[in-house]
Amino acid sequence: MDPTDAQTACFEAGIKFGTLYHQFTGTPLAPRSADSIARAMEEAIENQPHCLEVSVDILEDAVREELAGTDATYTELTGRFMEVEMVIDYEGVEVHTRMDMVDGYPLMRVESVEEPEPATE
Template sequence: MNPTDRDAACFEAGIKFGALYHQFAGTPVSPESAASLETAIEESIENQPFCEDVRVEILTEKLDAEIDDASAGSYTELTGRFMEVEIAVEHEGVEVHTRMEMEDGYPLMKIESVEE
C-alpha cells in the first residue's frame, strides 16, 4: 500500500520536530537570550519544505528556576522541559497541526489535528 497524502503530511511534521529537537537541544540559553533563540529556532525550521508555521515558547520562568538551583553560571542547556512548540505543515492539500509539551516528565510531540 502506498502512503496517502495524509500519511506524508504527518511524516513531514514528525521530521520537523526531530530536526528541531535534536538540532537545538543542548543549546546554552538564559532568560535574556530566550527570545532571540525562539526566533532562530522558528526561522530555521520554517525553512524546511512544507512547513507553514512554527511557534516556539521558551519558558523563561522555568529557566530562572533552573539557573537559581545551579551552583554556577547564568545559563542552562535547552531541553524539552523549557519549551512549548507548535508546528503546522501543509502537504498536498493536507494540513497537520502538531504540538510539543511536557507530559509525565517527557517532552511529548503529538498530532493535534489533520485537515484535508
C-alpha cells in the same frame, strides 16, 4: 501501497520535530537569550518544505527557576524549557502538531489533521 497525503503530512511533521529537537537541545540558554533562540528555531524549521508555521515558546520562568540559587548564568535547552507548535501542509492536508512536557517527557504529537473538502461537480 503508497502513503496517503495525510500520512505523508504527518511524516513531514515528524521530520521537522526531530530536526528541531535534536538540532537545538544542548544550546546554551539564558533568560536574556530565550527570545532570540526561539526565533532562530522557528526560522530554521520554517525553511523546510511543507512547513507553514512554527511557534516556539521558551519558558523563561522555568529557565530562571533552574538557575535560581546557583552561580550559573545559563543552562542547556531541553524539552522542559519549551513548548512548540507547528502547522505542516502537504498537498492541501494541514497537520497541526504540538510538543510539550507530559509526565517529565517532551511529547510530540499530532493535534489534528485537516483534509481538504472533496471537489464537487
